[in-house]
Amino acid sequence: MIIALFRRPFYFAETKEQMYLIGIGSLYLVILTGIFAGQGFALAFSNELADFGAKDYLGRIMTIAIVRELGPVLAALMIAARVAAGITAEIGAMKSSNQLNALLSFGIDPIQKLAVPRLLALIVMVPVLTIFCDVIALFGGYIIAVFLAHVSGTMYFAAVKERLIFGNLFIGILKPIVFSFVIAFIACYKGFYSEGGTKGVGKATTESVVLSSIIILVVNFFITKMASSFLKGYL
Amino acid sequence: MIEIKNVSFSYGDTPVLKNISFNVGSSESVVVMGPSGSGKSTILRLILGLECPQSGEICVDGLNICNLKEKEKQEIRKKIGMVFQDGALFDSMSVWENVGFYLLEHTKLSLEEVGKRAVEMLGFVGLDAKEIMNKLPEQLSGGMQRRVAIGRSLLSTAPKAMLYDEPTTGLDPQSTENVLELIDKLNKERDIATIVVTHEIVDAIGFAGRFIIIIDGQIAFDGSLEELRDSKNLDVLQFLAPFRLSFNEVLKRDFFNYT
Numbered sequence: 001m002i003i004a005l006f007r008r009p010f011y012f013a014e015t016k017e018q019m020y021l022i023g024i025g026s027l028y029l030v031i032l033t034g035i036f037a038g039q040g041f042a043l044a045f046s047n048e049l050a051d052f053g054a055k056d057y058l059g060r061i062m063t064i065a066i067v068r069e070l071g072p073v074l075a076a077l078m079i080a081a082r083v084a085a086g087i088t089a090e091i092g093a094m095k096s097s098n099q100l101n102a103l104l105s106f107g108i109d110p111i112q113k114l115a116v117p118r119l120l121a122l123i124v125m126v127p128v129l130t131i132f133c134d135v136i137a138l139f140g141g142y143i144i145a146v147f148l149a150h151v152s153g154t155m156y157f158a159a160v161k162e163r164l165i166f167g168n169l170f171i172g173i174l175k176p177i178v179f180s181f182v183i184a185f186i187a188c189y190k191g192f193y194s195e196g197g198t199k200g201v202g203k204a205t206t207e208s209v210v211l212s213s214i215i216i217l218v219v220n221f222f223i224t225k226m227a228s229s230f231l232k233g234y235l
Numbered sequence: 236m237i238e239i240k241n242v243s244f245s246y247g248d249t250p251v252l253k254n255i256s257f258n259v260g261s262s263e264s265v266v267v268m269g270p271s272g273s274g275k276s277t278i279l280r281l282i283l284g285l286e287c288p289q290s291g292e293i294c295v296d297g298l299n300i301c302n303l304k305e306k307e308k309q310e311i312r313k314k315i316g317m318v319f320q321d322g323a324l325f326d327s328m329s330v331w332e333n334v335g336f337y338l339l340e341h342t343k344l345s346l347e348e349v350g351k352r353a354v355e356m357l358g359f360v361g362l363d364a365k366e367i368m369n370k371l372p373e374q375l376s377g378g379m380q381r382r383v384a385i386g387r388s389l390l391s392t393a394p395k396a397m398l399y400d401e402p403t404t405g406l407d408p409q410s411t412e413n414v415l416e417l418i419d420k421l422n423k424e425r426d427i428a429t430i431v432v433t434h435e436i437v438d439a440i441g442f443a444g445r446f447i448i449i450i451d452g453q454i455a456f457d458g459s460l461e462e463l464r465d466s467k468n469l470d471v472l473q474f475l476a477p478f479r480l481s482f483n484e485v486l487k488r489d490f491f492n493y494t
Binding site: 093094097098099101102104105106107108109 | 280283285305309310312313315316317319320321323324325326336337340341391
């Protein structure tokens, strides 16, 4: 699939369509996830921090947790649940109804026509949706900070701004890019190799969502581990 | 046009084709028959290079398709029109987009021009273009889908060979007749090699010049209608037995018409 990324022809229309389907289609999920995750996280930590008289640090903790960990992981999990299932089901159904063979018989490479536009769309849209998720979650944290934890809004945003440094932002963008590869590879692979008709497509779809969710969590751990070693001075 | 030389093929440990050989000339019309699971459809997949045999060669236009790179295979496939079982139309595209698919993908023709040619092709395959061109494949009957699929295969770079996988399976008698007439018309008017895979022997009698019967992965019969009628091969007789009544009726009616 990687080689096909750089091979002609380029399917711009399909890529644009997929970007719309993935981006706009997943936006409401990401917004809901971001707002409630941010609020829940802020609520739990504001209580803990209050015990130490450190409620002013809520913005710092929220930024580190959301931008580096929760935002990328939650957004990727939501996109995996929605998009990976769709990709696997669509390609699997095309396989079981001979449409992939029909593409081949017309001299079209199904990887190039189906997988590459989805990969490109994910590479663009997962980071964009993650940024949305981060912003919404931090805003959710702000609501809790101001109205429940009684932290001043200025203080909260000053703390957020203080932690929006290169290291955190780099990790926050690197993760969704890596996750987009994970989702695209697993979803397309499961679709192309699904067998056993409609039942097989259903099984492949479930496996695709489960596997991509687990791999996202595993990869997230290793990126965090490596980042804490390589970006020590920037965090 | 198509040469199959000593081909053996198996899916995993299950042998499907055992050392089969036959050629199909550039304007020849061949029907490949056999019971379900005898490897008929596999032959079409092998000709398209979708699978490669464990031994033997598949040559299209003198080139062994399995020795070619994927890009070169794609060029060979452009010379072959394939009508899959159930049509295999792209279900997310409208009828005209399906028919004009090759032109949309491989040429720089405008959408209007592709649409115009798709309408002409729909007319050629006997469909009312105005009524169905913007419909999705699922909104068409089985017979119409099959004819759209034939139109889609034809609206490419004038294929030198047409492969049909069970083109009449599941169709009502009227649709079956329409599809068979279309296959016959194409073979005669366009002078292209035709391979039809079917287990409906009665349907095949009308237009095929040559019959190949595959039983247990081997060629049990390869010859003309006359030779098939007179065959004493036990496997062939056994295969024909369920069709014998209708087969004889069609033979009486068509044999004299076509010879």
